[in-house]
Amino acid sequence: xxxxxxxxxxxxxxxxxxxxxxxxxxxxxxxxxxxxxxxxxxxxxxxxxxxxxxxxxxxxxxxxxxxxxxxxxxxxxxxxxxxxxxxxxxxxxxxxxxxxxxxxxxxxxxxxxxxxxxxxxxxxxxxxxxxxxxxxxxxxxxxxxxxxxxxxxxxxxxxxxxxxxxxxxxxxxxxxxxxxxxxxxxxxxxxxxxxxxxxxxxxx
Amino acid sequence: xxxxxxxxxxxxxxxxxxxxxxxxxxxxxxxxxxxxxxxxxxxxxxxxxxxxxxxxxxxxxxxxxxxxxxxxxxxxxxxxxxxxxxxxxxxxxxxxxxxxxxxxxxxxxxxxxxxxxxxxxxxxxxxxxxxxxxxxxxxxxxxxxxxxxxxxxxxxxxxxxxxxxxxxxxxxxxxxxxxxxxxxxxxxxxxxxxxxxxxxxxxx
DNA sequence: CGCAAACTTGCACGCCGTGCACACATGCGT
DNA sequence: ACGCATGTGTGCACGGCGTGCAAGTTTGCG
Numbered sequence: 251x252x253x254x255x256x257x258x259x260x261x262x263x264x265x266x267x268x269x270x271x272x273x274x275x276x277x278x279x280x281x282x283x284x285x286x287x288x289x290x291x292x293x294x295x296x297x298x299x300x301x302x303x304x305x306x307x308x309x310x311x312x313x314x315x316x317x318x319x320x321x322x323x324x325x326x327x328x329x330x331x332x333x334x335x336x337x338x339x340x341x342x343x344x345x346x347x348x349x350x351x352x353x354x355x356x357x358x359x360x361x362x363x364x365x366x367x368x369x370x371x372x373x374x375x376x377x378x379x380x381x382x383x384x385x386x387x388x389x390x391x392x393x394x395x396x397x398x399x400x401x402x403x404x405x406x407x408x409x410x411x412x413x414x415x416x417x418x419x420x421x422x423x424x425x426x427x428x429x430x431x432x433x434x435x436x437x438x439x440x441x442x443x444x445x446x447x448x449x450x451x452x453x454x
Numbered sequence: 455x456x457x458x459x460x461x462x463x464x465x466x467x468x469x470x471x472x473x474x475x476x477x478x479x480x481x482x483x484x485x486x487x488x489x490x491x492x493x494x495x496x497x498x499x500x501x502x503x504x505x506x507x508x509x510x511x512x513x514x515x516x517x518x519x520x521x522x523x524x525x526x527x528x529x530x531x532x533x534x535x536x537x538x539x540x541x542x543x544x545x546x547x548x549x550x551x552x553x554x555x556x557x558x559x560x561x562x563x564x565x566x567x568x569x570x571x572x573x574x575x576x577x578x579x580x581x582x583x584x585x586x587x588x589x590x591x592x593x594x595x596x597x598x599x600x601x602x603x604x605x606x607x608x609x610x611x612x613x614x615x616x617x618x619x620x621x622x623x624x625x626x627x628x629x630x631x632x633x634x635x636x637x638x639x640x641x642x643x644x645x646x647x648x649x650x651x652x653x654x655x656x657x658x
Numbered sequence: 659c660g661c662a663a664a665c666t667t668g669c670a671c672g673c674c675g676t677g678c679a680c681a682c683a684t685g686c687g688t
Numbered sequence: 689a690c691g692c693a694t695g696t697g698t699g700c701a702c703g704g705c706g707t708g709c710a711a712g713t714t715t716g717c718g
Contacts, residue, residue, distance in 0.1 A: 491705090504668070
């Protein structure tokens with residue numbers, strides 16, 4: 251992790267950012283995203299409205315930030331898999347590990363709130379796209395491709411990243427929308443998703 | 455097509471919508487999306503600013519509308535494939551047909567402009583998500599699933615739709631970002647994309 | 659022709675997002 | 689310990705955004 255040594259300044263920044271994001275989620279859970287103003291969020295985090303915009307460029311970004319951070323963890327889990335694992339094996343294993351990181355019911359409630367708020371959808375998808383780019387780089391490295399500084403990768407890596415993120419998104423959406431909170435169900439759906447991808451999605 | 459018989463009212467509405475969308479694209483191409491105000495778009499389409507919001511809820515939506523409509527065509531092409539084709543065959547064939555619909559250089563310039571405008575990304579992705587839902591329904595019907603009125607579909611259909619849309623997005627992005635305008639290159643990349651999906655994206 | 663429904667428009671209002679200037683805190687070299 | 693360069697927080701101002709509302713206009717239909 252990069253969280254080893256930070257000066258007071260850095261720590262304060264992270265704390266403020268976290269406070270803003272948490273306030274955004276809490277207020278949105280209570281009143282609905284649409285009915286929360288940025289000013290309320292800033293007040294709850296005890297900073298000025300102007301300062302809010304030093305950290306996030308919109309209310310939606312603040313609400314989604316937590317979810318986004320969880321996605322970064324997934325990318326790191328993939329990177330941490332042994333180099334001799336195939337791409338799809340590494341992705342599958344990392345994803346199943348990642349299910350453990352989904353914490354308690356409050357986080358799940360927040361997830362549900364986000365997934366069913368239409369105005370949040372564009373920003374959630376944009377967050378997915380960000381992680382997809384990061385994941386593509388990790389996959390390209392695993393494939394032995396050399397990745398230029400601009401982050402452009404080959405078709406194969408970009409495709410694998412996009413497809414798996416799409417699969418994860420679909421499975422996660424169905425799980426949060428469904429009534430159950432049983433993680434075994436989620437694990438089973440993820441496994442089936444990877445199985446179908448491996449089988450080429452063929453129906454004949 | 456559904457464009458057979460429309461009253462004057464409906465035709466005017468479609469014309470206004472098209473005029474707004476085209477004005478949005480033209481002005482964005484000329485000045486950049488960020489520097490175009492909704493008022494300018496409304497003026498160019500010769501309607502009031504207030505009327506703009508009767509058609510689109512944001513500038514971005516208007517700019518992306520054309521691209522979005524093209525996506526609907528793709529979904530219809532898939533639906534039109536013979537019922538005895540497998541899902542992946544129908545998707546592959548429809549997509550290759552769809553390449554023909556990409557018209558001249560001006561449309562391509564518009565596409566390029568959209569793809570490289572960051573503030574448009576969320577709305578483009580949301581548009582993709584809309585078509586993904588429609589595509590999932592078409593796929594579910596082809597699989598013989600019965601689709602309830604709320605549009606919910608099985609994992610298999612949802613997954614196939616999401617994965618193929620993700621693949622198309624990746625290939626299209628790489629093509630527009632690359633220098634070439636050669637459609638044979640695009641066709642080849644699409645074919646390779648489907649091949650890799652069929653092969654389960656496996657690298658061992 | 660006349661009415662009901664749909665569409666357009668102007669107005670008003672509050673929120674959003676940013677540039678700017680200035681105050682203040684921090685870290686760093688001396 | 690001190691002072692300076694740099695970075696961060698805040699208030700202010702301003703223009704654009706998005707919507708509810710009510711009044712005016714057009715369209716479709718009996």
